[in-house]
Amino acid sequence: MNIREEVSKMKKISPMTAALPLETRNHALTLIRDGLNAGKEEIFQENKKDLLAAESEGLPAAVMKRLKFDEGKLRDVTKGIDQLLALPDPLGRITLNRELDEGLILRRVTCPIGVIGVVFEARPDALVQISTLCIKSGNCAILKGGRETTFTNRVLFRIIYDCLLDAGYPENCMLQAEQHNEIDELLRCDGLVDLLIPRGSNSFVRYIMNNTRIPVMGHADGICHIYVDADADQEKALRIIVDAKTQYTAACNSVETLLVHRSAAETFLPRLAETLKKEGVKLRGTKEVTDLIGGETIGEDGFIEYLDLIVSVKLVSSLDEAIEHINRYGSHHTDCIITESPDAAEKFMELVDSAGVYQNCSTRFADGFRYGFGAEVGISTGKIHARGPVGLDGLVTVKYRLYGNGQIVGDYASGKSEFHFRDL
Amino acid sequence: MNIREEVSKMKKISPMTAALPLETRNHALTLIRDGLNAGKEEIFQENKKDLLAAESEGLPAAVMKRLKFDEGKLRDVTKGIDQLLALPDPLGRITLNRELDEGLILRRVTCPIGVIGVVFEARPDALVQISTLCIKSGNCAILKGGRETTFTNRVLFRIIYDCLLDAGYPENCMLQAEQHNEIDELLRCDGLVDLLIPRGSNSFVRYIMNNTRIPVMGHADGICHIYVDADADQEKALRIIVDAKTQYTAACNSVETLLVHRSAAETFLPRLAETLKKEGVKLRGTKEVTDLIGGETIGEDGFIEYLDLIVSVKLVSSLDEAIEHINRYGSHHTDCIITESPDAAEKFMELVDSAGVYQNCSTRFADGFRYGFGAEVGISTGKIHARGPVGLDGLVTVKYRLYGNGQIVGDYASGKSEFHFRDL
Numbered sequence: 001m002n003i004r005e006e007v008s009k010m011k012k013i014s015p016m017t018a019a020l021p022l023e024t025r026n027h028a029l030t031l032i033r034d035g036l037n038a039g040k041e042e043i044f045q046e047n048k049k050d051l052l053a054a055e056s057e058g059l060p061a062a063v064m065k066r067l068k069f070d071e072g073k074l075r076d077v078t079k080g081i082d083q084l085l086a087l088p089d090p091l092g093r094i095t096l097n098r099e100l101d102e103g104l105i106l107r108r109v110t111c112p113i114g115v116i117g118v119v120f121e122a123r124p125d126a127l128v129q130i131s132t133l134c135i136k137s138g139n140c141a142i143l144k145g146g147r148e149t150t151f152t153n154r155v156l157f158r159i160i161y162d163c164l165l166d167a168g169y170p171e172n173c174m175l176q177a178e179q180h181n182e183i184d185e186l187l188r189c190d191g192l193v194d195l196l197i198p199r200g201s202n203s204f205v206r207y208i209m210n211n212t213r214i215p216v217m218g219h220a221d222g223i224c225h226i227y228v229d230a231d232a233d234q235e236k237a238l239r240i241i242v243d244a245k246t247q248y249t250a251a252c253n254s255v256e257t258l259l260v261h262r263s264a265a266e267t268f269l270p271r272l273a274e275t276l277k278k279e280g281v282k283l284r285g286t287k288e289v290t291d292l293i294g295g296e297t298i299g300e301d302g303f304i305e306y307l308d309l310i311v312s313v314k315l316v317s318s319l320d321e322a323i324e325h326i327n328r329y330g331s332h333h334t335d336c337i338i339t340e341s342p343d344a345a346e347k348f349m350e351l352v353d354s355a356g357v358y359q360n361c362s363t364r365f366a367d368g369f370r371y372g373f374g375a376e377v378g379i380s381t382g383k384i385h386a387r388g389p390v391g392l393d394g395l396v397t398v399k400y401r402l403y404g405n406g407q408i409v410g411d412y413a414s415g416k417s418e419f420h421f422r423d424l
Numbered sequence: 425m426n427i428r429e430e431v432s433k434m435k436k437i438s439p440m441t442a443a444l445p446l447e448t449r450n451h452a453l454t455l456i457r458d459g460l461n462a463g464k465e466e467i468f469q470e471n472k473k474d475l476l477a478a479e480s481e482g483l484p485a486a487v488m489k490r491l492k493f494d495e496g497k498l499r500d501v502t503k504g505i506d507q508l509l510a511l512p513d514p515l516g517r518i519t520l521n522r523e524l525d526e527g528l529i530l531r532r533v534t535c536p537i538g539v540i541g542v543v544f545e546a547r548p549d550a551l552v553q554i555s556t557l558c559i560k561s562g563n564c565a566i567l568k569g570g571r572e573t574t575f576t577n578r579v580l581f582r583i584i585y586d587c588l589l590d591a592g593y594p595e596n597c598m599l600q601a602e603q604h605n606e607i608d609e610l611l612r613c614d615g616l617v618d619l620l621i622p623r624g625s626n627s628f629v630r631y632i633m634n635n636t637r638i639p640v641m642g643h644a645d646g647i648c649h650i651y652v653d654a655d656a657d658q659e660k661a662l663r664i665i666v667d668a669k670t671q672y673t674a675a676c677n678s679v680e681t682l683l684v685h686r687s688a689a690e691t692f693l694p695r696l697a698e699t700l701k702k703e704g705v706k707l708r709g710t711k712e713v714t715d716l717i718g719g720e721t722i723g724e725d726g727f728i729e730y731l732d733l734i735v736s737v738k739l740v741s742s743l744d745e746a747i748e749h750i751n752r753y754g755s756h757h758t759d760c761i762i763t764e765s766p767d768a769a770e771k772f773m774e775l776v777d778s779a780g781v782y783q784n785c786s787t788r789f790a791d792g793f794r795y796g797f798g799a800e801v802g803i804s805t806g807k808i809h810a811r812g813p814v815g816l817d818g819l820v821t822v823k824y825r826l827y828g829n830g831q832i833v834g835d836y837a838s839g840k841s842e843f844h845f846r847d848l
Contacts, residue, residue, distance in 0.1 A: 015751060015775045098796060104785060106795060113807050114777060194807050209637065215808040236830040243832030327439060349825050351439045353538060361528060361828025370836070371530060372522060372845035383537050383618050383821040384639040385809035397807040401773050404785025406660040408667030421796035
């Protein structure tokens, strides 16, 4: 497949796709939901091929679990489609409606971004989530999933694309890339692709960012912190830390570093050590921490992303010191303070420079589903365009529509006419 | 000056700057407005040095006009500050307020981007506009203006920075770069600078984009179109075309290409030729156009950005053909349809993929001041983050605040708890 040629066709029809009314987009989603249910035997069949191949390659069990597409995963994705159907139209929202002068009306209106390329890991449910988010938001999409689910992706994509055509979408409104080298072709499609969303390892996301002129919305590391304040409820702290570390260790929103206020150290650290041990979590810490409760001693450069049952622990003398550490060593993803003090929580939330700033709950809540967005195409640790879990809102942009009746700028420059800026 | 070192200091204090209340930010703006008025003799004096140097270098009159900072420019910038003072706080706006579950409250709140680097052309008024927009939006900024206004920029920056300190801002909240090589140092400050805004020539903006890992919000070409529909009021069309081409020819929002519906060609083209001739605008066109009214004949590759008193003319057979031409050859900046048909206007606005889609008014309206934004830091032709004239809205991002009371994700995964997503 010549990616550039295919993407050129997509670019050309993308304004038509963008203009499809909500009814058409929702109708397509309904067809897809029903099509996935009707085609489930074939999907499971194809998925088995992927699983067999993965098994023979000796992939670890945790990965195998992600590759699997069964009744449970099918239920989750169709439930996700139902949620998307229920969400209001993200397009055509008027975010500014202003009379600049008599008969000169400015409207800022939300519209699709256009052509979006998403490169994602081997998870068949991700293909359904990403494509349906793009459909609801009026975007054309190029999808490239992980190699390990080639058969499953192929049948899922065929069902989705056929439903789009049945719903009245133009041909080339969606495209599946299958070969790894097609990613590099895609990276060279600047001017045709409006946005790239890479998901996967840090090194992969960085590779994409460094090798394209297309804007990239990617998430880098997730070095999330939990700070146990002097005014913390220690029971809560332990419960939250265990969840944030162990509920899904390999997720970017799991906790990697614990900061503990010195005044709480003596009572809290022994309990922490005991709890972590019970959960099979290894502890690393600065010298004063390991002197107290054991574990491997780390230096300034030891506060890294483990994605494993390991956690770093450090003592701080104040809330300010905790905030400074997080802003310096964190990845601006999601950070939490455990405190019963509303003032401390407010200060923490104000000064910590992260997409998610939490009080007394697990960092694992940082997720499009849990935020009620229906699904997510990724979690952005950048501050530009979208930040945090990205749902429909992150897939739209705006247009300024200006309705006039012959107005020219010369009249305003000369003083003959004057703006009066009245919001309607 | 070691840029990286200075920018590191700025990064460190940027959360404090971001947390300054509206009163402090507005107080700083008031001090700056008064400080500029009080210091005007010194400013004019320093500006004279720049003008003398420019004169001796033989810069053209059009450029000299931009370098000049006089009573008129001072009045404009202080008026701009008054407009900014009157605008509501762009920070702390709650754009989502949702109960995920009993006692688990999610709030999406606007906040500053953090550290912004702006590289702009030799225009002293731009320095004031950009810095005051950054102040109102809680951002720290590194400013690098054009070399030709070094003396003026220096005194303007000193006044602004002193006022910031007087208002209670932390040191290093704003920085002026003066040397050209400092731009390259700035480009390497990824991780410290959150956003770069380059203004200037296309080649300069592209240079920046290709040489940094920092997100860039830049505008590329402005190949703006006016399409004269079959249902156009030809008087309006001529008046608007003259304004859009001649009112400020070197601006990115001036018109470069005229598309004329074939059915209007016979009556309209001779009038157009006559009008353009009177205004000193040279005409280029496809063969059928120049056969009718003369001028240089151009091919498919002739639809370029002139920034000069030249315009390209082409006939089209339909609104669809006009839209296709604009989407293919345009730069997605600002495009206008001249028509009395609301349906044609609607279709044009829906399908033309540009930041500004206009009906019956000059493309020159595409501007932050004219949109009522107080000022602009630039005009974005990208679709990511901000599109069109960028005012305060484009200088903020969001944070997700999540307030809990011990909630963990495990309880929701196991089914013990369930989200109910209630917008408050």
